[in-house]
Every structure is written in structure tokens, then in C-alpha cells.
Amino acid sequence: MEELSPKQLAxxxxxxxxxxxxxxxxxxxxxxxxxxxxxxxxxxxEVEDPSMVLASYKQGYWLPGYKLExxxxxxxxxxxxxxxxxTTLVLLQEGAAVNRMPNGKTPLHVACTVSNSDCVALLLAHxxxxxxxxxxxxxxxxxxxxxxxxxxxxxxxxxxxxVNMPSHSNDGETPLHTVARxxxxxxxxxxxxxxxxxxxxxxxxxxxxxxxxxWAFDAKEQSFSQNHRFICRLLLDHQADPNRQELxxxxxxxxxxxxxxxxxxxxxxxxGADTRAMDINGCAPIQYLLKVTGVRPMAIPELCYxxxxxxxxxxxxxxQFHKVLQSCHDYPRAVEVMVNSYERLKPTKKWRTSIPDxxxxxxxxxxxxxxxxxxxxxxxxxxxTRCTIRSSLGGFCQRGVAQLPLPSPMKKYILLEPEGILY
Numbered sequence: 024m025e026e027l028s029p030k031q032l033a034x035x036x037x038x039x040x041x042x043x044x045x046x047x048x049x050x051x052x053x054x055x056x057x058x059x060x061x062x063x064x065x066x067x068x069e070v071e072d073p074s075m076v077l078a079s080y081k082q083g084y085w086l087p088g089y090k091l092e093x094x095x096x097x098x099x100x101x102x103x104x105x106x107x108x109x110t111t112l113v114l115l116q117e118g119a120a121v122n123r124m125p126n127g128k129t130p131l132h133v134a135c136t137v138s139n140s141d142c143v144a145l146l147l148a149h150x151x152x153x154x155x156x157x158x159x160x161x162x163x164x165x166x167x168x169x170x171x172x173x174x175x176x177x178x179x180x181x182x183x184x185x186v187n188m189p190s191h192s193n194d195g196e197t198p199l200h201t202v203a204r205x206x207x208x209x210x211x212x213x214x215x216x217x218x219x220x221x222x223x224x225x226x227x228x229x230x231x232x233x234x235x236x237x238w239a240f241d242a243k244e245q246s247f248s249q250n251h252r253f254i255c256r257l258l259l260d261h262q263a264d265p266n267r268q269e270l271x272x273x274x275x276x277x278x279x280x281x282x283x284x285x286x287x288x289x290x291x292x293x294x295g296a297d298t299r300a301m302d303i304n305g306c307a308p309i310q311y312l313l314k315v316t317g318v319r320p321m322a323i324p325e326l327c328y329x330x331x332x333x334x335x336x337x338x339x340x341x342x343q344f345h346k347v348l349q350s351c352h353d354y355p356r357a358v359e360v361m362v363n364s365y366e367r368l369k370p371t372k373k374w375r376t377s378i379p380d381x382x383x384x385x386x387x388x389x390x391x392x393x394x395x396x397x398x399x400x401x402x403x404x405x406x407x408t409r410c411t412i413r414s415s416l417g418g419f420c421q422r423g424v425a426q427l428p429l430p431s432p433m434k435k436y437i438l439l440e441p442e443g444i445l446y
Contacts, residue, residue, distance in 0.1 A: 037061060042068050045098055048107035053098070057117055064117055067125045070096050076104055076136050079127030079157040082193050095126040096133075103134045103142045111142050121151045127158030135166040140174035153182045160191030164198045170209045177213065186219040195226030203231035203258075204238050206250035211257055221261045228270045232263040236275040236291070240282035245321050252287055265296040271303045280308035280331070283315055283322035288330050292421070298336035309336045313350045316357060325356040329439050332364045335418035341365065345373035352378045355389040356441040363439050366410045368397045389444055396445040403446060409437050 027035065041062055044052040057064055072078060072094035099119040102110040115121070122129050131151040134142040143163075147153065154162050164184045167176040176198075180186065189195045199219045202210040211231070215221065222230045232255060239251035255275070259265065268274055276296040279287040288308075292298070301307050309331050316324045332338070339347055339361065351357045362368055374394075375383075383390050396402065416423040424437050 034061075038066065038068055041066070041098065042070065042101065045101040045107060045110055046105050048102070048105065048110050050107075050109040050113045053110050054113055054117070064114065065097050065099075065120050065123065067095050067097055068101065069093050070101055070104075072096075077101075077126050077128060077133060079124070079132070079159045079161070081158055081160070097123060097125060097130075099130045100125075100128070100133050103130045103139060103146070104137060106137065106139050106142070108141050108145075111145055115145060115149045121146055121149050122155060124157065129155050129157070129163075131155065131163045132157050132161075132166050135163045135172060135175045135179070136168075138167075138169060138171035138175060140178065143175045143178050147178060147182050153179055153184045154188060156191055162188055162190070162198070164188070165190055165196070165201050167198070167210060168201065168205050168207065170207060172207075173209050173213060176210055180213070180217050186214045186217050187223055189223075189225065193226060197223050197225070197231075199223060199231045200225050200229070200234050203235040203251075203254055206235070206238065206248050206254060208250055208253045208257060211254050215257065215261050221258055221263045222267055224267075224269075228268070230263065230267050230269075230275075232258045232265065233267065233269055233273070233275045233278060236278035236284075236287060237282070239279070239284055239287055240319075245319075247282070247284055247286070247321065252284075252290070255287055255290060259290065259294045265291045265294045266300060268300070268302075272300075273302045274300050274308075276300065276308045277302060277306075277311050280311040280327065281315055283312060283319035283324055283327055285323055285326035285330060288327055292330055292334045296334075298331050298334045298418075307337060309339070313339075313347065316350050316354060324351065324354050325360050325441050328357050328360045330421070332360065333421040333424075333438055335420065338364050341368060342371065344368060345371060345377045348374055348377035352382045353385075355386045356443070358393070359389070359441040359443070359445060360439045362393060362397065362445060363406070363409075363441075364413075366407060367402055369399065370394065370397045392445040405436075412437055 037056065041053065041056050044056065056062055070077060070093060073092050075091065077094035077096045077100055099111065099114045099121065102114060129151065131143065131146045134146060156162060162184065164176060164179050187197055189197050199211065199214050224230055235251045235254040235258065239248050241248060265275055274296065276288065276291050279291055299307055312327050312331065347358065347361050378390060413420050421438065424434050427434065
């Protein structure tokens with residue numbers, strides 16, 4: 024390691040003293056150091072920054088490990104990061120630059136990242152550019168990412184922040200997409216109230232509704248997000264189009280079906296989502312549901328199948344029904360819903376081989392009833408009546424049955440409510 028000269032060592036020690044004073048919000052010491060004239064107010068410091076609050080990089084940059092732990096910043100960045108309000112005011116009064124970004128972010132980006140609304144107000148009052156772009160191509164409004172950031176966002180908007188401005192990065196996200204992805208309904212409502220375009224698209228042609236529908240399920244935690252569902256509700260209430268298709272022609276309903284999210288599926292279907300919309304591979308939402316039924320333990324798949332079929336989804340091609348059994352064999356209630364959507368269904372040799380032996384034994388009563396019912400003999404008159412009513416109602420089955428002068432158990436029967444056995 025190269026040995027430092029006494030002068031270099033003194034500068035290094037002064038920088039460290041300056042940094043510690045900033046972090047401790049010691050405005051008096053910061054002022055004393057600046058008045059010695061030995062340290063420029065906009066000196067770039069090296070700061071511990073494992074969460075990358077201070078740093079912003081272009082997509083595709085190679086990031087050495089040390090850059091992810093430490094960032095470069097001026098004193099104004101550090102004081103904002105540590106919510107050191109008095110020190111921030113001193114630096115601004117002493118003429119600190121408010122729009123420089125030594126590691127890709129301006130102080131205003133940093134203030135929004137840490138939800139520091141007081142510092143946002145100070146920076147804006149001292150000439151911070153409200154729509155400045157970070158190195159990654161994001162505005163300060165893009166960095167308002169939590170419920171605590173609402174006050175920051177309000178101040179930015181009042182000073183002219185563009186709520187429909189896409190990022191200059193590969194994703195092309197607007198602030199509305201960002202909060203839809205992260206699940207922050209307070210910010211989404213704020214942006215909508217200030218003119219955000221509800222069906223604005225990103226670089227993948229995804230609307231905020233499509234984005235929120237996808238991120239409503241946390242695959243790692245195997246849980247559904249109420250915040251994302253609330254965001255979808257807000258967007259639909261503001262006339263978001265449930266049938267807009269992204270680059271691969273998937274709709275929000277495809278995303279909700281992939282998540283096996285019956286709550287969100289019902290919301291979208293009631294808003295007019297098309298159950299027969301096909302993606303670029305010719306798959307409708309029901310095919311997406313089939314793919315994930317076995318890997319969504321927190322879901323209630325039979326409700327998802329009921330909803331799609333009651334809103335006129337195309338049924339699985341009968342000769343391919345063994346694929347339903349391959350996907351849903353451990354969910355007999357889902358299989359029951361699917362079987363009961365047909366007037367009659369003839370089994371093939373692939374049916375039995377699609378059900379593992381141990382699964383068959385676990386649900387023996389149900390599968391015995393299924394093979395007994397699915398034969399060359401007609402189904403019961405009650406079932407055939409159900410099918411006739413469903414066919415006549417078509418896509419209005421869910422809403423139409425509710426208006427029929429029938430007892431509740433009969434309505435549930437027509438809407439394919441599973442009973443645990445086929446007859």
C-alpha cells in the first residue's frame with residue numbers, strides 16, 4: 024500500500040472528520056470545518072452504502088463488489104441520507120451544489136429514496152431540479168417507493184414533477200408503474216388524482232394494472248398482497264382497461280390466473296375481462312391456471328376454475344382432459360368443477376395413468392365416482408338441466424344465475440359449487 028504524505032494524511036483525516044460530523048448532524052462542527060478553507064463544500068467523500076441509497080448505475084454496467092458496499096457522495100448527499108436537517112440547511116446556505124450526482128443520484132433523488140420530506144422541501148427551495156434524471160434514468164418521483172414517501176411526492180408534484188414521465192432505462196416505467204409493482208396504494212391514488220394516465224404502458228406494453236396483477240403474488244413467501252389487490256381495485260375504478268395486452272398478448276387476467284388469485288380474478292372478470300383472450304402462444308387464462316395449480320399451496324384453485332367457467336371460458340378440449348388430471352390430481356374439488364362443466368365426458372386410457380396411485384388412494388371415493396359418471400351413459404337429468412341453463416346464459420352465467428328465482432343451493436349447483444363427489 025502506498026504511504027500517504029503528511030499533507031495527504033491530513034486531508035484524509037479532515038474528510039473523515041467532516042463525514043462523521045455530517046452523519047451526527049453536528050451542524051456547528053461542519054460549519055467550522057468549512058470555514059477553515061481546507062475542505063471544499065462539494066468535496067466527494069467515500070461513504071458506507073450497502074443499500075445503494077447514494078448510488079445509481081445504468082443497466083448493464085459491470086459492478087465490482089466494492090462499489091456495492093461504498094458510494095461516492097458530496098456532503099449534501101450524506102446529510103440528506105442521514106436525515107440531518109440542520110446540517111443540510113447549513114450546507115445549502117453555504118452554497119452546496121444541489122444538482123450534482125457523483126455516484127449517479129442528485130441529493131433530491133437521495134431524499135426521496137429515504138422518504139425525507141423536510142430535506143425535499145429544502146432542496147426544492149434551493150433550486151433542485153424536480154425532473155432530473157439519475158444515471159439509471161429515473162426521476163426523483165420514481166424514487167418515492169413507500170407510504171412514507173407521500174409527502175415527498177406531493178411536494179415534487181406541486182413543483183412540477185411529471186407523473187407520466189417514463190424512466191430513461193430499459194423498463195420505461197412511469198411512477199405509476201413503479202408504485203403498482205411495489206404495492207403502494209397511497210402513492211398510486213395520489214398520482215391518479217394529479218392526472219396520471221391509468222392505461223399508460225412501459226417498454227413491455229404493460230399497463231399499471233397488468234403490473235400490479237403480476238406482482239400481487241409473492242412466490243417466495245407464497246402469499247397474496249392485499250396492497251396490490253387494492254391497487255387493482257383503484258385502477259379499475261378509474262376505468263383501467265382489463266383487456267389491454269402487453270407485448271406477449273397477456274392480459275391482467277392471464278397474470279392473475281398464473282398467480283391462482285381468485286380474489287383478483289373475480290375483480291377483473293366483474294370489470295369485463297375476457298376469459299378467452301389468448302397470449303402469443305395461443306394460451307387463454309385457464310391454461311395458465313392449469314400450469315400452476317399444483318404449485319400454489321395458498322390458493323383455492325376450484326374457485327379460480329369456477330370463476331373462469333362461469334364467465335364463459337372455453338373448456339379444455341375433451342380428448343386432452345387427461346392434462347387436467349395431470350395438473351389437478353391432488354385437487355379433486357378443482358377436477359369436479361371442470362368435469363361438471365361438460366354435459367358428458369368420455370374417459371381415455373390416459374386418465375388413470377395421469378393420477379398417481381397414492382393420490383388415487385387419498386381421494387378414492389371421488390375418483391371412483393368420477394370414473395363411474397364419466398362413461399358412455401348419460402349424466403343425471405339434474406346435471407343436464409344445469410348444463411342447459413349454463414349454455415343459455417353463456418357469458419352472463421355468474422350474474423344471470425344470481426337473478427334467477429331459485430333457492431341458494433340450486434344457484435350454487437348451477438355455478439358448479441363442488442360437493443366432493445360426482446353423481
